[in-house]
Amino acid sequence: MSTDTTAEVVCVDDDPEVLRLLQDTLTGHGYSVIGYTSVSEARAGLARHGAEAVISDFKLPDGDGIALLAEVARDHPRSVRILITGYADYAASVRAINEGHCYAYLEKPWRARELLDTLAAGLHGARSIGGALAEVSPTPDANRSLDDLEPLLGAVPQLLGDHKPGHGERVAELLTGFCQHLGLGGAGFESLRLAALVHDVGEAGLPAETRELPESRLAAGARAAFERHPAIAAEWLARHPRLGTAAKIVRLHHERHDGRGFPEGLAGGGIPVPARLLALADAFDEALHGHLFPRRFSEQEACQFVEEERGRRFDPRVVNAFLRWRRQHGPAAATPQAAAGEGVPVSDLREGMVLAEDLTTSTGILLVPAGHRLSAALLSRIRALQGGVSGTVRIRAD
Structure with a gap:
């Protein structure tokens, strides 16, 4: 997945060699990386400059990574949080999700490609959703239902x-x-x-x-x-x-x-x-x-x-x-109603109609299942494929 790799990433591990490997892997792909060897160091550093992503080891000399990531979730909720551990522990993974609000949980020895793909996906999703949410009004429009979302x-x-x-x-x-x-x-x-x-x-x-x-x-x-x-x-x-x-x-x-x-x-x-x-x-x-x-x-x-x-x-x-x-x-209840009438040509389908049978291409690929109500967007996609969709389809008589 391609994504902007200009993010600042904080890495926390008490093993200097592992920390160096993390830093080298990420800086080699364009990330700006700051490393810490303890919870206290990371806490102080994050208070000064924050980070868009935090990658932490589970076992640290003055605490554990899950507790640290829980603090990060509270103080920097837009960050992507990843826990790395050498302990294959289901209870720890549940804690990582529920307490640390982790995006991912990776086991040692981690693979560089897995780490990079996970971080890139997390940043891409967080940025995309964050950008979309920034355009959504904080107060609902009572006259537009979900349209303003x-x-x-x-x-x-x-x-x-x-x-x-x-x-x-x-x-x-x-x-x-x-x-x-x-x-x-x-x-x-x-x-x-x-x-x-x-x-x-x-x-x-x-x-x-x-x-x-x-x-x-x-x-x-x-x-x-x-x-x-x-x-x-x-x-x-x-x-x-x-x-x-x-x-x-x-x-x-x-x-x-x-x-x-x-x-x-x-x-x-x-x-x-x-x-x-x-x-x-x-x-x-x-x-x-x-x-x-x-x-x-x-x-x-x-x-x-x-x-x-x-x-x-x-x-x-x-x-x-x-x-x-x-x-x-459901469709089974609707079929007898529709069987009494003739099918509607695909070209005559209209928004709001409910199919009484599956709509398929000429090669049998399912496009729209029976019981589905046609929307304007769906009709546009059907018409774009009209060369492969012909004949008639039965419509439910509501």
Whole structure:
């Protein structure tokens, strides 16, 4: 990943040889580096000049790196914080995320390329999101809903690139329908909808090979990196005064009902309701689009997956309500309504229409799944591909 490497980086390690190696590696790639050998030295130096990134060893002579990085998170919240340790300790990694608010956790012996890529990704994400947040008004416009958050919403797909295209929009749409079914609305719903749109922005810093694998296929090392993304996203979002509630939802959307989730291992009623709703909608869409398992699930298979995870991954009451809603309003319920009429030519599709069947290219590549409501942006992309999209598609008769 290309990024500006003019950042000032503070490195902390009590071993002079390791510290020199860190400094040489980073200065050789354009970074300005200051090194310290203790918590007290680093604390004093950071008080004088701050830093855009801090890389610290875990074990230090007068404290530990996690406590130091927690102080850095408090005093320099925009910094990128990376912990390096020679101890393969899961409890330490959890502390690093929850207390030190670390962007990454690397084990010794670290590889130069891994360190450089991790630092570059962290700086790129923090700068991109920080720039977008600077353009967002600190007070909401009551007449524009989330429209005035466009700088942020536009930055997210740019950061994620080709990773899970359209996923955030689909999850937000799922939750819109589900919450209407539940009778939920107001400011709490707007925060949930925003969280849905941006919940995976923390995955922007993952290596390409990790992002390309379904979640169920991740090896231990890749999974550890993957499990940091909710905390990273939440930290970025929490920098803006309007996004605190959405940030909390994003942070907890991978918690599980049985307590085996991340980053905090919350269980049952300890997980806020909005995070429980987002967890289910997120996993449901990922199952439909091949991000959770190696193949795409049908609507029926995705509903079966949700049913099987009742009481384990998902809150049983949320599962019951969600499946009831899908039976009443999902694609399977809509198909008989649409079958009575003729299909609509692709060229005549309009914003707001809801597909009653999958829209595919002439070679069978899925473009838009059944049940999706067409937006202006989506229609523009469909028309740009019109050479490969022809014929008619059935529209749900609402």
